[in-house]
Amino acid sequence: MDMEKFFPVGKLPAPLLARLLAKAPVEDPAVLLGPGIGLDCAVVAVGETLLVYKSDPITFTTDKIGDYLVQVNVNDIATTGAVPRWFMVTLLLPEGRTTVDSVETIIDQIYAACRHINVAVIGGHTEITQGLERPIGVGTMIGEVSRDHLITPRGAAPHDRILLTKGVPIEATAILAREFPGMLEGTLSRVELEQAQNFLHDPGICVLRDAQVALQAGRVTAMHDPTEGGVATALWELAEASGCSLYIDPAVVVVPPLAARICQALELDPLAAIASGALLLTVPPEEAAAICSALKEEGIPCTEIGEVQVGAPSVWCKTPTERALLPRPKQDEIARQQNTRCYF
Incomplete structure (x- = not known):
């Protein structure tokens, strides 16, 4: 069997995904935003209210899977300016490894995370499934937004400034410290390992508050949540969704010292590792400072990392001499580092 015919762990190649999504039946006039590269949410008009839908899985971790599941789904809802309201969850649990305690732990995490953001859990599905090594959770978050407050990645426009909150890769740091602590022996002390594990909560992988504060402070033209493939992939997705060229300075992208040490020790590119917790925003130049x-002021670090420019969808980065095309990651750095072991 020719292994070259099989895809590596991670997202489908963008050209293939674009071709598949172009075939989707979305003729219903109520669908205001359907599937597309960089378009993480669907938007459906119901009277004067817009409902925003997002589905996302957690396949790479067993620890705190319920927390992850809620937060990664609410993040994309937040990028549209919508208020998260309802959540549905599907849990596929491994045969021969699932106990009452393990199920209750996951469910309790989901309920607690939803209560924290005032979201109702309205249904879903659970089952014991053959062939799994770890639990797989799939969530669908539904939010509401008025027509005049909807934001999509298509809104980024030339001359907008590109902002990034917190830093990267927050989620990768938490995953590596929680799931593979043995790999970090000799790199981190016990206290530092615990700090890295706590990146799930501090600085945290939820960007709901980031989005809310930004929207209250000024005009935001687009937002995007960097996940698998890191901020590099997110920038490419934003470029494709907006139809613009992006220019960034990698030197000003914040990488927390602990995250930088982990990435250096494991030979990971911090810009290409799963990065929930950071929020990409594009804003008019006159709004950036405010x-x-x-x-x-709300304790959320924010850095201007570049600007939106006229040009074909692409991402360029500043170099010591001039500029160069930012490589688009073929897969997330954790998946690449783990090679044939599947964590996504």
Whole structure:
């Protein structure tokens, strides 16, 4: 069997995904935003209210899977300016490894995370499934937004400034410290390992508050949540969704010292590792300073990392000489580092 015919762990190649999504039956006029590269949510008009839908799985971790599941789904809802309201969850649990305690732990995490953001859990599905090594959770978050407050990645426009909150890769740091602590022996002390494990909560992988503060402070043209493939993939998705060229300075992208040490020790590119917890925003030039300031006043670090430019969808980065095309990751750095072991 020719292994070259099989895809590596991670997202489908963008050209293939674009071709598949182009075939989707979305003729219903109530569908205001359907599937597309960089378009993480669907938007459906119901009277004067818009309902925003997001589905996302957690396949790479068993620890705190319920927390992850809620937060990664609410993040994409937040990028549209919508208020998260309802959540549905499907849990596929491994045969021969699932106990009452393990199921209750996951469910309790989901309920607690939803209560924290005032979201109702309205249904879903659970089952014991053959062939799994770990639990798989799939969530669908539904939010509400008015027509005049909807934001999509298509809104980014030339001359907008590109902002990034917190830093990267927050989620990768938490995953590596929680799931593979043995790999970090000799790199981190016990206290530092615990700090890295706590990246799930501090600085945290939820960007709901980031989005809310930014929207209250000024005009935001687009937001995007960097997940698998890191901020590099997110920038490419934003470029494709908006039809613009992006120019960034990698030197100003914040990588927390602990995250930088982990990435260096494991030879990971911090810009290409799963990065929930950071929020990409594009804002008009005259709004950038006020929005950055408002976020910082709320204890949310924010950095201007580049600008939106006229040009074909692409991502360029500043170099010591001039500029170069930012490589689009073929797969997330954790998946690449683990090679044939599947964590996504």
